Amino acid sequence: MEQRHLGRTGLRVSRIGLGTLTWGRDTDEHDAADLLKTFWEAGGTLVDTADVYGDGESEYLLGRLMDGLVPRRDLVISTKAGSVADPDRRVDGSRGHLLSALDASLARLGTDYVDVWHVHAYDPATPLDETLAALDTAVGSGRVRYAGVSDFCGWQLAKAATWQLAAPGTRTRLASTQMEYSLLQRGVEREVLPAALDLGIGLLPSSPLGRGVLTGKYRNDAAPVDSRGASQHLAPFVAPYLDDTASRIVDAVTTAADGLAVTALQVALAWVRDRPGVAAPVVGARTAQQLTAALSVEALSLPDEICRALDDVSAPVHRYPDHDWSTL
Secondary structure: OOEEEOOOOOOEEEOOEEEOOOEOOOEOHHHHHHHHHHHHHOOOOEEEOOOOHHHHHHHHHHHHHHHHOOOHHHOEEEEEEOEOOOOOOOEOOOHHHHHHHHHHHHHHHOOOOEEEEEEOOOOOOOOHHHHHHHHHHHHHOOOEEEEEEEOOOHHHHHHHHHHHHOOEOOEOOEEEEEEEOEOOEOHHHOOHHHHHHHHOOEEEEEOOOOOOHHHOOOHHHOOOOOOHHHOOOOHHHHHHHOOHHHHHHHHHHHHHHHHHOOOHHHHHHHHHHOOOOEOOOEEOOOOHHHHHHHHHHHHOOOOHHHHHHHHHHHOOOOOOOOOOHHHO
16 A cells, blocks of 8 residues: 655655544454454554544554554554543643543553554643643653644644744644545635645545445435444434435545446545545444455546546535635
Protein backbone atom coordinates (compact mmCIF):
# COMPACT_ATOMS: atom_id res chain seq x y z
CA MET A 1 0.00 0.00 0.00
CA GLU A 2 1.23 3.48 -0.85
CA GLN A 3 2.58 5.50 2.08
CA ARG A 4 2.05 9.23 2.60
CA HIS A 5 3.60 11.78 4.90
CA LEU A 6 1.34 12.87 7.74
CA GLY A 7 1.10 16.58 7.22
CA ARG A 8 4.40 18.44 7.08
CA THR A 9 6.24 15.82 9.13
CA GLY A 10 8.57 12.93 8.44
CA LEU A 11 6.04 10.34 9.63
CA ARG A 12 4.70 8.13 6.84
CA VAL A 13 1.39 6.31 7.10
CA SER A 14 -0.54 3.97 4.82
CA ARG A 15 -3.01 5.96 2.74
CA ILE A 16 -5.88 3.92 4.19
CA GLY A 17 -6.16 3.60 7.98
CA LEU A 18 -7.93 0.96 10.05
CA GLY A 19 -10.49 2.23 12.57
CA THR A 20 -11.33 0.36 15.77
CA LEU A 21 -14.40 2.21 17.08
CA THR A 22 -16.39 -1.02 17.56
CA TRP A 23 -13.58 -3.22 18.86
CA GLY A 24 -14.35 -4.73 22.24
CA ARG A 25 -18.05 -3.92 21.84
CA ASP A 26 -19.46 -5.15 18.53
CA THR A 27 -16.19 -6.64 17.25
CA ASP A 28 -14.76 -9.50 19.33
CA GLU A 29 -11.14 -10.62 19.55
CA HIS A 30 -11.44 -13.20 16.77
CA ASP A 31 -12.89 -10.75 14.26
CA ALA A 32 -10.45 -8.02 15.34
CA ALA A 33 -7.54 -10.41 14.76
CA ASP A 34 -8.79 -11.15 11.24
CA LEU A 35 -9.13 -7.44 10.52
CA LEU A 36 -5.69 -6.51 11.81
CA LYS A 37 -3.95 -9.38 10.03
CA THR A 38 -5.73 -8.59 6.74
CA PHE A 39 -4.79 -4.93 7.06
CA TRP A 40 -1.15 -5.67 7.91
CA GLU A 41 -0.73 -8.20 5.11
CA ALA A 42 -2.04 -5.61 2.63
CA GLY A 43 0.68 -3.18 3.72
CA GLY A 44 -1.50 -1.10 6.03
CA THR A 45 0.22 0.63 8.94
CA LEU A 46 -2.09 3.29 10.46
CA VAL A 47 -4.41 1.90 13.14
CA ASP A 48 -6.68 4.41 14.88
CA THR A 49 -8.29 4.00 18.30
CA ALA A 50 -9.24 6.10 21.35
CA ASP A 51 -9.37 5.68 25.09
CA VAL A 52 -13.18 5.84 25.09
CA TYR A 53 -13.77 3.29 22.33
CA GLY A 54 -15.49 0.39 24.06
CA ASP A 55 -14.66 2.04 27.41
CA GLY A 56 -11.01 1.20 26.81
CA GLU A 57 -11.61 -2.28 25.41
CA SER A 58 -10.57 -1.22 21.90
CA GLU A 59 -7.09 -0.23 23.08
CA TYR A 60 -6.82 -3.32 25.27
CA LEU A 61 -7.78 -5.61 22.40
CA LEU A 62 -5.34 -3.92 20.03
CA GLY A 63 -2.60 -4.32 22.62
CA ARG A 64 -3.30 -8.04 22.95
CA LEU A 65 -3.10 -8.50 19.18
CA MET A 66 0.16 -6.57 18.90
CA ASP A 67 1.60 -8.86 21.55
CA GLY A 68 1.47 -11.92 19.32
CA LEU A 69 -0.16 -11.33 15.94
CA VAL A 70 1.35 -8.24 14.34
CA PRO A 71 4.73 -6.70 15.30
CA ARG A 72 4.41 -3.35 17.05
CA ARG A 73 7.20 -1.91 14.89
CA ASP A 74 5.09 -2.45 11.74
CA LEU A 75 2.19 -0.30 12.94
CA VAL A 76 1.55 3.42 13.35
CA ILE A 77 -0.74 3.58 16.37
CA SER A 78 -2.99 6.61 16.74
CA THR A 79 -5.10 7.11 19.84
CA LYS A 80 -7.01 9.95 21.46
CA ALA A 81 -7.76 11.42 24.88
CA GLY A 82 -10.10 14.10 26.16
CA SER A 83 -13.58 12.62 25.77
CA VAL A 84 -15.10 11.59 29.09
CA ALA A 85 -18.15 9.57 30.08
CA ASP A 86 -19.62 12.33 32.21
CA PRO A 87 -23.11 13.74 31.53
CA ASP A 88 -22.04 17.10 32.94
CA ARG A 89 -18.76 17.37 31.03
CA ARG A 90 -18.27 15.52 27.75
CA VAL A 91 -14.73 16.82 27.18
CA ASP A 92 -11.80 17.31 29.55
CA GLY A 93 -8.74 18.92 27.99
CA SER A 94 -6.98 19.67 31.26
CA ARG A 95 -3.32 18.74 31.60
CA GLY A 96 -4.02 16.39 34.48
CA HIS A 97 -6.74 14.45 32.69
CA LEU A 98 -4.91 14.18 29.37
CA LEU A 99 -1.62 12.93 30.81
CA SER A 100 -3.36 10.47 33.10
CA ALA A 101 -5.41 9.23 30.16
CA LEU A 102 -2.24 8.79 28.12
CA ASP A 103 -0.65 6.62 30.82
CA ALA A 104 -3.81 4.49 30.95
CA SER A 105 -3.83 4.15 27.14
CA LEU A 106 -0.21 3.01 27.09
CA ALA A 107 -0.96 0.41 29.76
CA ARG A 108 -3.92 -0.97 27.82
CA LEU A 109 -1.99 -0.98 24.56
CA GLY A 110 0.99 -2.67 26.18
CA THR A 111 3.44 -0.24 24.60
CA ASP A 112 5.70 2.50 25.90
CA TYR A 113 4.76 5.00 23.19
CA VAL A 114 2.07 5.86 20.65
CA ASP A 115 2.95 7.21 17.24
CA VAL A 116 0.19 9.83 17.06
CA TRP A 117 -1.80 11.19 20.02
CA HIS A 118 -4.87 13.34 19.39
CA VAL A 119 -6.82 15.64 21.66
CA HIS A 120 -10.25 14.14 21.01
CA ALA A 121 -12.23 17.39 21.07
CA TYR A 122 -11.94 21.08 21.92
CA ASP A 123 -12.56 21.89 25.58
CA PRO A 124 -13.92 25.43 26.04
CA ALA A 125 -13.60 25.11 29.82
CA THR A 126 -9.80 24.66 29.73
CA PRO A 127 -7.32 27.27 28.45
CA LEU A 128 -6.05 26.06 25.09
CA ASP A 129 -2.42 26.63 26.04
CA GLU A 130 -2.86 24.21 28.96
CA THR A 131 -4.26 21.54 26.63
CA LEU A 132 -1.45 22.04 24.14
CA ALA A 133 1.18 22.01 26.87
CA ALA A 134 0.09 18.45 27.65
CA LEU A 135 1.00 17.50 24.07
CA ASP A 136 4.44 19.05 24.53
CA THR A 137 4.96 17.15 27.78
CA ALA A 138 3.88 13.89 26.20
CA VAL A 139 6.21 14.28 23.22
CA GLY A 140 9.07 15.52 25.36
CA SER A 141 8.79 12.46 27.60
CA GLY A 142 8.96 10.07 24.65
CA ARG A 143 5.52 8.62 25.30
CA VAL A 144 4.21 10.24 22.11
CA ARG A 145 6.01 10.68 18.79
CA TYR A 146 3.57 13.04 17.00
CA ALA A 147 0.55 15.04 18.17
CA GLY A 148 -2.71 16.17 16.64
CA VAL A 149 -6.28 17.19 17.36
CA SER A 150 -9.71 15.84 16.51
CA ASP A 151 -13.04 17.54 15.85
CA PHE A 152 -11.61 21.06 16.11
CA CYS A 153 -13.46 23.56 13.90
CA GLY A 154 -11.51 25.88 11.60
CA TRP A 155 -10.68 28.69 14.01
CA GLN A 156 -9.87 26.25 16.82
CA LEU A 157 -7.47 24.32 14.60
CA ALA A 158 -5.82 27.48 13.30
CA LYS A 159 -5.43 28.91 16.81
CA ALA A 160 -3.95 25.69 18.17
CA ALA A 161 -1.55 25.20 15.26
CA THR A 162 -0.42 28.84 15.30
CA TRP A 163 0.20 28.69 19.05
CA GLN A 164 2.44 25.66 18.56
CA LEU A 165 4.29 27.23 15.64
CA ALA A 166 4.93 30.42 17.62
CA ALA A 167 7.73 28.73 19.56
CA PRO A 168 9.53 26.38 17.15
CA GLY A 169 11.77 23.87 18.85
CA THR A 170 9.87 24.31 22.11
CA ARG A 171 6.31 23.43 21.22
CA THR A 172 5.18 20.36 19.30
CA ARG A 173 3.96 21.05 15.79
CA LEU A 174 0.50 19.60 15.09
CA ALA A 175 0.85 16.75 12.61
CA SER A 176 -2.78 15.86 12.01
CA THR A 177 -6.43 16.54 12.53
CA GLN A 178 -9.13 13.89 12.46
CA MET A 179 -12.54 14.95 11.13
CA GLU A 180 -15.53 13.36 9.46
CA TYR A 181 -15.23 13.79 5.69
CA SER A 182 -17.01 12.09 2.81
CA LEU A 183 -19.19 12.82 -0.19
CA LEU A 184 -22.08 13.08 2.29
CA GLN A 185 -20.25 15.36 4.72
CA ARG A 186 -18.04 18.01 3.15
CA GLY A 187 -18.29 20.61 5.91
CA VAL A 188 -14.53 20.51 6.57
CA GLU A 189 -13.97 22.14 3.19
CA ARG A 190 -15.38 25.39 4.53
CA GLU A 191 -12.57 26.28 6.96
CA VAL A 192 -10.88 23.20 8.47
CA LEU A 193 -9.31 21.86 5.29
CA PRO A 194 -8.00 25.23 4.06
CA ALA A 195 -6.45 25.83 7.49
CA ALA A 196 -4.90 22.36 7.53
CA LEU A 197 -3.44 22.81 4.04
CA ASP A 198 -1.99 26.21 4.91
CA LEU A 199 -0.49 25.00 8.20
CA GLY A 200 0.85 21.68 6.92
CA ILE A 201 -1.50 19.51 8.96
CA GLY A 202 -2.60 16.15 7.54
CA LEU A 203 -6.30 15.33 7.50
CA LEU A 204 -7.39 11.87 8.67
CA PRO A 205 -11.02 11.55 7.52
CA SER A 206 -13.31 9.48 9.71
CA SER A 207 -16.50 7.92 8.33
CA PRO A 208 -15.18 8.27 4.75
CA LEU A 209 -18.01 6.06 3.50
CA GLY A 210 -20.71 8.32 4.93
CA ARG A 211 -21.27 6.02 7.93
CA GLY A 212 -21.70 3.13 5.49
CA VAL A 213 -24.41 4.80 3.41
CA LEU A 214 -22.15 5.41 0.40
CA THR A 215 -21.74 1.66 -0.10
CA GLY A 216 -25.32 1.65 -1.39
CA LYS A 217 -26.50 -0.89 1.15
CA TYR A 218 -29.32 1.39 2.37
CA ARG A 219 -30.87 2.15 -1.01
CA ASN A 220 -34.64 1.77 -1.36
CA ASP A 221 -35.09 2.25 2.41
CA ALA A 222 -33.45 -1.11 3.08
CA ALA A 223 -31.29 -1.74 6.15
CA PRO A 224 -29.52 -5.13 6.05
CA VAL A 225 -30.00 -7.02 9.30
CA ASP A 226 -26.26 -7.10 9.99
CA SER A 227 -25.66 -3.41 9.20
CA ARG A 228 -25.11 -0.47 11.52
CA GLY A 229 -28.42 0.96 10.39
CA ALA A 230 -30.16 -2.07 11.83
CA SER A 231 -28.21 -1.91 15.10
CA GLN A 232 -30.10 -0.45 18.06
CA HIS A 233 -27.21 1.70 19.30
CA LEU A 234 -25.75 2.65 15.89
CA ALA A 235 -28.96 3.31 13.92
CA PRO A 236 -29.14 6.94 15.17
CA PHE A 237 -25.56 7.40 13.90
CA VAL A 238 -26.58 6.35 10.37
CA ALA A 239 -30.01 8.01 10.25
CA PRO A 240 -28.89 11.59 9.35
CA TYR A 241 -27.53 10.29 6.03
CA LEU A 242 -30.68 8.55 4.89
CA ASP A 243 -32.46 11.64 3.52
CA ASP A 244 -33.28 12.60 -0.06
CA THR A 245 -30.09 14.63 -0.53
CA ALA A 246 -27.95 11.69 0.48
CA SER A 247 -29.98 9.41 -1.77
CA ARG A 248 -29.17 11.55 -4.82
CA ILE A 249 -25.46 11.44 -4.01
CA VAL A 250 -25.52 7.67 -3.48
CA ASP A 251 -27.28 7.27 -6.83
CA ALA A 252 -24.51 9.28 -8.51
CA VAL A 253 -21.81 7.19 -6.83
CA THR A 254 -23.55 4.00 -7.92
CA THR A 255 -23.85 5.25 -11.50
CA ALA A 256 -20.14 6.10 -11.55
CA ALA A 257 -19.29 2.69 -10.12
CA ASP A 258 -21.34 0.93 -12.79
CA GLY A 259 -19.58 2.90 -15.50
CA LEU A 260 -16.15 2.02 -14.15
CA ALA A 261 -17.06 -1.62 -13.41
CA VAL A 262 -16.14 -1.18 -9.73
CA THR A 263 -18.17 -0.88 -6.52
CA ALA A 264 -19.80 2.16 -4.96
CA LEU A 265 -17.54 1.63 -1.93
CA GLN A 266 -14.44 1.91 -4.10
CA VAL A 267 -15.65 5.07 -5.82
CA ALA A 268 -16.58 6.83 -2.57
CA LEU A 269 -13.35 5.86 -0.83
CA ALA A 270 -11.11 6.76 -3.77
CA TRP A 271 -12.78 10.19 -3.98
CA VAL A 272 -12.01 11.14 -0.38
CA ARG A 273 -8.59 9.45 -0.33
CA ASP A 274 -7.36 11.65 -3.15
CA ARG A 275 -8.76 14.98 -1.99
CA PRO A 276 -6.13 17.70 -1.38
CA GLY A 277 -4.76 17.61 2.17
CA VAL A 278 -5.98 14.10 2.97
CA ALA A 279 -3.36 11.78 4.45
CA ALA A 280 -5.42 8.65 5.11
CA PRO A 281 -9.15 7.96 5.41
CA VAL A 282 -9.85 5.76 8.44
CA VAL A 283 -12.09 2.82 7.56
CA GLY A 284 -14.07 0.99 10.25
CA ALA A 285 -14.85 -2.37 8.69
CA ARG A 286 -16.95 -4.96 10.52
CA THR A 287 -15.45 -8.05 8.88
CA ALA A 288 -12.23 -8.98 7.10
CA GLN A 289 -14.26 -9.39 3.91
CA GLN A 290 -15.49 -5.80 4.16
CA LEU A 291 -11.97 -4.58 4.87
CA THR A 292 -10.58 -6.46 1.87
CA ALA A 293 -13.21 -4.77 -0.29
CA ALA A 294 -12.12 -1.36 1.03
CA LEU A 295 -8.41 -2.09 0.58
CA SER A 296 -9.02 -3.05 -3.05
CA VAL A 297 -9.34 0.69 -3.75
CA GLU A 298 -5.54 0.84 -3.79
CA ALA A 299 -5.54 0.08 -7.52
CA LEU A 300 -8.25 2.65 -8.38
CA SER A 301 -7.80 6.27 -9.40
CA LEU A 302 -10.96 8.07 -10.47
CA PRO A 303 -10.98 9.81 -13.86
CA ASP A 304 -11.12 13.60 -13.65
CA GLU A 305 -14.57 13.76 -15.22
CA ILE A 306 -15.97 11.36 -12.59
CA CYS A 307 -14.44 13.44 -9.80
CA ARG A 308 -15.96 16.62 -11.23
CA ALA A 309 -19.38 15.00 -11.52
CA LEU A 310 -19.25 13.76 -7.91
CA ASP A 311 -18.01 17.17 -6.75
CA ASP A 312 -20.98 18.83 -8.43
CA VAL A 313 -23.69 16.50 -7.15
CA SER A 314 -22.38 16.64 -3.56
CA ALA A 315 -21.31 20.29 -3.44
CA PRO A 316 -22.22 21.95 -0.12
CA VAL A 317 -23.69 25.45 -0.14
CA HIS A 318 -20.87 27.80 0.86
CA ARG A 319 -21.62 31.45 0.26
CA TYR A 320 -20.52 34.49 2.22
CA PRO A 321 -17.81 34.86 3.42
CA ASP A 322 -16.24 31.87 1.66
CA HIS A 323 -16.83 33.16 -1.87
CA ASP A 324 -15.74 36.46 -3.32
CA TRP A 325 -18.37 38.91 -2.09
CA SER A 326 -18.54 40.64 -5.47
CA THR A 327 -19.97 37.49 -7.05
CA LEU A 328 -22.87 37.13 -4.60
